[in-house]
Amino acid sequence: MSALAGAARRRRPGPLARREARSFYLFVSPWVVGFVLFGGGPIAASAVISLTDWSLLSSPSFVGLDNYVKLVEDPVFYTALGNTLYFAAASVGLGVVSTLALALLLNLPLRGIAVFRTIFYLPSVVSGIATALLWVNILHPDFGMINYLLGLAGVQGPGWLTSEEWAIPALVLMSVWGAGNTIVIYLAGLQGIPRSLYEAAMIDGAGWWRRLWHITVPMLSPVVFFNVVTGFIASLQAYVLVLVMTEGGPANATLLLGLYVYRQAFEYFDMGYAAALSWALFAIIIAVTLVQFRLARRWVHYEVA
Known part of the structure; x- marks a missing residue:
């Protein structure tokens, strides 16, 4: 046999x-x-x-780990790293809360809800450059819409993109603008939650808040986790909108790692150092993602068949 x-x-x-x-x-x-x-x-x-000294105008020469040593000793790198982590944490945090709240509203069985879903999704299909130019005008300290509305309430609006304190918060606020894809993902997750769970909770006397906290959030936690991971990865690599809106200023207050890589490669033509910065950014993204997967064991709940 x-x-x-x-x-x-x-x-x-x-x-x-x-x-x-x-x-x-x-x-x-x-x-x-x-x-x-x-x-x-x-x-x-x-x-x-990343192991060479190459300026694009001459032949590359091997320098070993010199670029990585330079990176460790570069104070601007740590400034960019701090700005990047600050922007990523704030934009993802605000994005998760705001998009989930919008998805809950857009999941209501109301007449004409499809129109509102389309309206909230439309900004996500606008190109990044157009979005940046739009928000430069919205955030303008003199004739911007946000400061105009604040002025109607008697509040003196800050110089959003010209202030070291408010520049990153302004970029975080702008990052929520194109969150239509995230809202669609949340809507799919919400519509996949069995209606019977809510009906059983209502029979037991659970109010809206208890149903949200004990049914919606746990059942939606895998979707939230997915959006958090992908949001962090995208935020850590952001640079195009910052390049158009602030060019890293004022005083490097909005200098992100992605923009720093761009500067070294295409402004200073230091391709070796730019490549080393790229690998450092890659290592940071991997580390942050691994930490998120480790923490997910505590709060992400998967439905067991």
């Missing part, structure tokens, strides 16, 4: 299995080729470049 079993395990796949295997490799090959050419290749190249 063992010999027959061994022969069966060693039996060659049939024509159908071989055809399925060929189809698999055929359909996956565009992604593999694309990843090697536009992903894996540049990633490997950046690791090599």
